Amino acid sequence: MTDTEMKIDPQRAAALVSQIKSVRERITAVASGRDVRLVAVSKLKPANDILALMQQTSPPQLHFGENYAQELIQKAEILPRSVKWHFIGGLQSGHCKNLAKVPNLWCVSSVDTEKKVQLLDKYRGEFISSFSSSSPSEPTPEKLNIHIQVNTSGESSKSGCEPGAATVALCRAVLTAPNLHLLGLMTIGAIARSVATTPENENEDFLCLREQRDLIVKELGSEFGKDGKLELELSMGMSEDFEGAIVAGSGEVRVGSTIFGQRPLKSEAKIRE
Ligand SMILES: *Cc1c(COP(=O)(O)O)cnc(C)c1O
Secondary structure (H helix, E strand, O other): OOOOOOOOOOOHHHHHHHHHHHHHHHHHHHHHOOOOEEEEOOOOOHHHHHHHHHHOOOOOOEEEEOOHHHHHHHHHHHHOOEEEEOOOOOHHHHHHHHHOOOOOOEEEEEEOHHHHHHHHHHHHHHHHHHHHHHOOOOOOOOOEEEEEEEEEOOOOOOOOOEEEHHHHHHHHHHOOOOOOOEEEEEEOOOOOOOOOOOOOOHHHHHHHHHHHHHHHHHHHHHHHOOEEOOOOEEOOOOOOHHHHHOOOOOEEEEEOOOHOOOOOHHHHHOOOO
């Protein structure tokens, strides 16, 4: 289904490659040898940009993040199956079914209620079993990775689960869901704190997410961990603050505008050029 006719503008491709290279170098410079996953946030950017990065980076960039369910689904249909898609936008219950059926959806990072955990688990399960019976030639989709989104800044405008008991309960729900895998916790955090973040000036949102991770490990580690140890990553850090986030322990950063440039208005965005 991949569209081999997709045009790649060489100048645009060169700019994208140079920008992502510089982000990769900045990540390595602060990661102290840890593996930090870079999710290239391609929301509102055309599939041509994504294909250019996949083809022209080494190692190939495969993790891409999207904010709008419909946009992710449309791009997944025209791009290679090797993309590892991340859904990072505000998650609506009504979108869980269609998202769970994207075979190469790799992670949903914005899970914030038990209802959405149940819907994603149910539909991923249905999708996996439909595969194993009907199409033995195609690879069976895997369990969906999940980040629980925590509202670490307490802003009412931000989605995410409240820190504390609610976050523990939500993690437990994912850990007991057969078709989901709890990868860790995610936060967006307050803009003002992001802007003020430097490798020296620790961001309170990052601190809060780390404390929540420690709480989950303490509360649920003996029950769900391997040998009593539960490994959970933190997804935090965007264009403004990804280096500070890595210093604070982030295992995944989500970087958009520093790679792709400013985004168009949603009404003017194109799935492909
Ligand atoms: C848009 C977005 C990003 C990337 O933001 P930039 O500032 O462009 O790097 C990261 N995470 C989430 C949840 C986003 O919505």
